[in-house]
Amino acid sequence: MILKGTNLKLSFGGLVAVNNVSFEIEEKTIFGIIGPNGAGKTTLFNIISGVYKPQTGTLNFKDKNITNMPIYKRARLGIARTHQIVKPLGELTVIENVMVGACFGKKNYNLKQAQSVALDVINFVGLSSKIFTLANQLNVAFKKRLELARALANEPEILLLDEVLAGLNPKEVDNMLEIILKIKQNGITIIIIEHLMHAIMKISDLIMVLDSGEKIAQGTPQEISNNQKVIEAYLGDPKLALQLVGEK
Amino acid sequence: MQKGYTLYWLLPALIVLIVYPILTNNVMLRETIFLILLSITLSISLNIIMGYTGYVSFGHIVYYGIGAYASFYLIYAYKLSLIFSILIGGVFASLVAFILGQAVLSLRGAIFAIATIGINEAIKSLINNIPFLGGAMGLYFDFSIYDKYGGAIKAIWLSYYLMGILTIVCVISAYYIKKSKFGLGLFSIREDQDASSVLGIKTKSYKSMAYAISAFFPAIAGGIFAFKSGNIEPSGAFNLVKSIEMIVMVMLGGYGSVAGSALGALIYEKIKGILLVLPYIKDLHLAVSGLILLIIVQFAPGGIVGFLTKYFKNLRKVLE
Numbered sequence: 001m002i003l004k005g006t007n008l009k010l011s012f013g014g015l016v017a018v019n020n021v022s023f024e025i026e027e028k029t030i031f032g033i034i035g036p037n038g039a040g041k042t043t044l045f046n047i048i049s050g051v052y053k054p055q056t057g058t059l060n061f062k063d064k065n066i067t068n069m070p071i072y073k074r075a076r077l078g079i080a081r082t083h084q085i086v087k088p089l090g091e092l093t094v095i096e097n098v099m100v101g102a103c104f105g106k107k108n109y110n111l112k113q114a115q116s117v118a119l120d121v122i123n124f125v126g127l128s129s130k131i132f133t134l135a136n137q138l139n140v141a142f143k144k145r146l147e148l149a150r151a152l153a154n155e156p157e158i159l160l161l162d163e164v165l166a167g168l169n170p171k172e173v174d175n176m177l178e179i180i181l182k183i184k185q186n187g188i189t190i191i192i193i194e195h196l197m198h199a200i201m202k203i204s205d206l207i208m209v210l211d212s213g214e215k216i217a218q219g220t221p222q223e224i225s226n227n228q229k230v231i232e233a234y235l236g237d238p239k240l241a242l243q244l245v246g247e248k
Numbered sequence: 249m250q251k252g253y254t255l256y257w258l259l260p261a262l263i264v265l266i267v268y269p270i271l272t273n274n275v276m277l278r279e280t281i282f283l284i285l286l287s288i289t290l291s292i293s294l295n296i297i298m299g300y301t302g303y304v305s306f307g308h309i310v311y312y313g314i315g316a317y318a319s320f321y322l323i324y325a326y327k328l329s330l331i332f333s334i335l336i337g338g339v340f341a342s343l344v345a346f347i348l349g350q351a352v353l354s355l356r357g358a359i360f361a362i363a364t365i366g367i368n369e370a371i372k373s374l375i376n377n378i379p380f381l382g383g384a385m386g387l388y389f390d391f392s393i394y395d396k397y398g399g400a401i402k403a404i405w406l407s408y409y410l411m412g413i414l415t416i417v418c419v420i421s422a423y424y425i426k427k428s429k430f431g432l433g434l435f436s437i438r439e440d441q442d443a444s445s446v447l448g449i450k451t452k453s454y455k456s457m458a459y460a461i462s463a464f465f466p467a468i469a470g471g472i473f474a475f476k477s478g479n480i481e482p483s484g485a486f487n488l489v490k491s492i493e494m495i496v497m498v499m500l501g502g503y504g505s506v507a508g509s510a511l512g513a514l515i516y517e518k519i520k521g522i523l524l525v526l527p528y529i530k531d532l533h534l535a536v537s538g539l540i541l542l543i544i545v546q547f548a549p550g551g552i553v554g555f556l557t558k559y560f561k562n563l564r565k566v567l568e
Contacts, residue, residue, distance in 0.1 A: 049446055075448030083446075089439035091504075100436045103429050104448030111429050150447065 001062075002027045002189050003158055008047055008057035017043040018054070019213040025158075025206075030180070030190045032204030032221075034197070036233060039210040041193045042084055045160050048191070049081045050074045061158075078106040080151035081160035084193075086143040090136030097135050097146055098122055098153045105154030118153055125149045125179060141172045148176075152183065159183065161192040165199055177203060201225065209233065251427055252565035254507050258419060262288075262510075266412035280521070282408055282476075285415045287513035289469045290490075291497035292422045292506060296462040298495070299503035300431060301455055302438030303353065306361040307368030308466065308494055311341040313485035314371065315467020316474040317381060323475065324387055330397070330406070334471035341467030342460040349459040353452070356441075365488065372486035386481025394478075407476035414472065418465045423506045425461070426568065434458050435504070489534065493520075496537040499544050502553030507567045511552055516540075 003025040010018045018040040025031045033041050046052045048059065050071035059067045061077055069077075080101070089097050095118050102114035102121075109117060122128055125145045130138060135146060144164050151159055161180070165173050177199060184190055184203075194200040200207065201221040209217040209224060211233040217224060224230055231238060266285070269278040294308050319337030322328045328336075352363045376384045397403040425431045433454050436444040445451045474480045493516065501512020516537070523533040548555045553567045 051442070051446070071445040072448050072450045075446060081446060083443070087440045087443035089436050089443065091439055092435055096432065096435070100432060100444070100447050100449070103432060111432070114429075154448065 001025065003048070003191075004060040005044075005048075006058050006060075008044070008054045008059065010043060010047060010052055010054050016213045018047065018210075020057070021210070021213075021215045022057075023208055023215070023218070025189060025191065027189055028184065028187050029205040030184055030192060030203050032200045032207040033191065033193045033210065034195070034200060034207060034224075035210035038212070040213040041210055042162060043213075044210070045081060045162055045191075045193065048160060049079060072104070075104060075154060076106060076108065078154065078157035079160070080105065080154035080156035080158070082144070082147035082151050082162055082164055084162040084166070086140070086147050088135035088138070088143050088146055091134060093132050093134055094122065094127055094138070094146060094149075095119070095131045098149045101150040101153030102155070105156070107155055114153075117155070118149075121149045121153045124152070124182075126175070140167050141169075144168065144176070148179070156188060158189045158191065161190060161194075163193055163195065165194055165196050173199060252568045254566055254568045255420065255423055257566065258507055258510060259416065262412075262416060262419065266415070269408075278405075278408055282411055284514060284517045285411045286469055286473060287493075287497060287517050288510050289411075289415050289418045289465050290494045291501070291509040291513040292418050293462045293465040294494045295498050295503060295506070295509040296422055296425065296434075297459050298462075298498055299505070299509065300426065300434040300438060301458045303455065303459070304361045304495070305364045305459070305462070306495065307364035307366070307488065307491055308462070309488065309491035310364070310368040310371055310486060311345055311463035312466040312470035312473075312490070313368075313375075313482075314341040314344055314463075314470070316470030316480055316485045317375060318467070319471030320387060320474040320480045321381065323393060324389065327393070330475055331410070334410070334468045334475070337471040338464045338468040341470075342464045345463035346456050346460040349456040350452075353455045353459060365491075368486055368488060368491065372482045375482045375486075382481070384482060386479055386484075389478040391478075400478075404476055407472050410472050411469065414465065414468055419506060419510065421461075421465075422509075423568070426506060430454070430457070438504075492534075493537060496541050498551075500540055500551055502551030502555075502567075505551075505553040505567055508551055508553035515552075 001024050005021060005023050008018055008021045021044060035041055043052065047054050050069060053068060058065055066074060089100065098118035098121055099114045102109050102117040103111065122131060125148050127142065127145050127149060130142060138146060148164060165176055168176060173196065180190065180203060192200065204221055207219065207221055207224045208215060209230050216229045216233060217227045265281060269281055294305060297303050297305050315337035318340045319333035322333040322336060323330065348367060352360060355363055375381050381387065391400065394400045394403040397406055433449045436447065436449060437451055437454060441451055470485065497512040497516045498509050500516055501510065502508030519536060520533040523536055526532060544551055557564045557567060
């Protein structure tokens with residue numbers, strides 16, 4: 001087990017964003033997180049990457065308690081993430097962006113090493129043609145790849161992907177899925193938030209479903225797609241719906 | 249970040265500028281160039297916190313003042329040597345910046361800028377009320393202090409040499425910081441602080457370090473200037489107008505660029521030199537610097553360097 005959350009809870013004022021969520025993630029698997037908008041998925045990511053501290057509960061990386069560890073130290077442990085709303089370092093070039101990830105990541109590379117790592121990663125995600133382009137001149141699909149490249153340059157053990165497929169066209173989605181599966185083959189544990197059901201069902205080993213901050217289900221993609229509670233969370237109560245339209 | 253060719257032309261140009269009045273023994277020119285060198289040092293230092301890290305330190309002249317007072321007092325009261333005193337002044341100002349930075353660097357944007365003005369005014373008022381530092385009247389050297397350096401004339405030349413050395417050290421340091429891993433971290437903070445910490449940058453200590461370094465060179469410059477003038481008083485040492493001029497120089501040349509800050513300082517000093525001697529309007533250069541700032545922010549936010557590199561991409565390597 002590489003990451004374990006126990007009874008994590010975080011509320012903003014009266015709104016409980018994450019409520020008593022526990023999970024265990026095995027090494028070298030893809031762990032999917034789904035749920036309707038506002039379910040607390042990104043908040044959970046922010047707790048894992050250290051942007052927010054949970055009010056109760058603990059978070060363990062391997063055997064280490066990292067609940068109160070500062071953000072930058074988590075990056076150095078090998079926890080890297082992408083952002084749902086991309087955060088490119090706009091006035092820096094693509095390679096400089098990725099070098100930041102490598103320089104301050106798990107291996108703490110110097111500039112020269114970071115440059116060669118960055119070039120490899122840029123090649124891997126298919127950004128080779130844009131090496132010296134300023135990050136804010138990229139389109140959305142490339143910015144998402146840049147996010148991914150920057151996180152990968154960390155050479156992480158856990159990679160948190162927050163909706164990397166959103167806003168991409170079907171062909172770009174397929175490309176990205178291919179990249180994600182390759183990352184898994186390289187032995188990196190992936191936690192992924194995604195709204196594209198067919199995509200996440202295809203790649204995840206295990207899926208956790210959140211609704212209004214609570215964990216309502218966990219299982220293999222097969223189990224999740226047949227789970228009554230999950231269907232309700234997404235579509236409402238199917239029986240009630242049928243009643244309302246007059247069919248029994 | 250690969251090294252470019254900026255220093256290959258910038259350093260020789262500076263050396264020619266510095267050596268010229270020495271060779272021609274031209275005292276008038278020496279005074280003009282002394283002020284230009286001072287401005288270059290101030291603007292390149294400010295650029296480290298403002299251009300690299302993205303924190304507009306509006307009251308940055310405070311560290312010039314602190315350094316000036318510290319070294320002046322050491323020479324005045326303890327008769328310490330000039331070089332030792334200015335170095336102590338520099339380290340002291342860096343330390344003050346580091347400590348104050350712990351508080352003010354967690355502020356962002358305009359609030360940070362306003363806080364730095366507050367710091368400048370607060371320290372000015374503080375010194376106004378400290379009797380042993382002369383209060384509002386300031387302190388004056390006894391002329392005998394210059395005897396150690398072979399008289400006042402030689403002491404002024406010594407100040408000039410020191411200012412030249414300081415400027416060169418400042419340019420080289422600023423360039424190598426920009427090209428280091430530390431510099432990459434600073435630029436990353438400038439672009440997106442939250443993303444930077446997620447990427448593993450210890451943002452708080454990086455910012456404090458940058459702030460301390462950017463306080464070091466102005467403080468030494470202040471020490472040299474005060475030694476050369478032979479007197480010091482709060483309104484001269486903590487002059488907010490000078491602070492604003494520093495920002496104009498950085499913006500004019502191009503924030504983030506070492507060469508840009510140097511060019512900005514040079515051009516601004518030239519403009520100021522012309523406007524200051526106009527007989528009919530007083531302080532016209534302040535109105536002009538305001539106008540320059542407006543034009544730059546509106547039409548060329550990258551300053552001269554940003555404007556040039558936008559159209560001539562090859563210049564990027566020589567104007568870093």
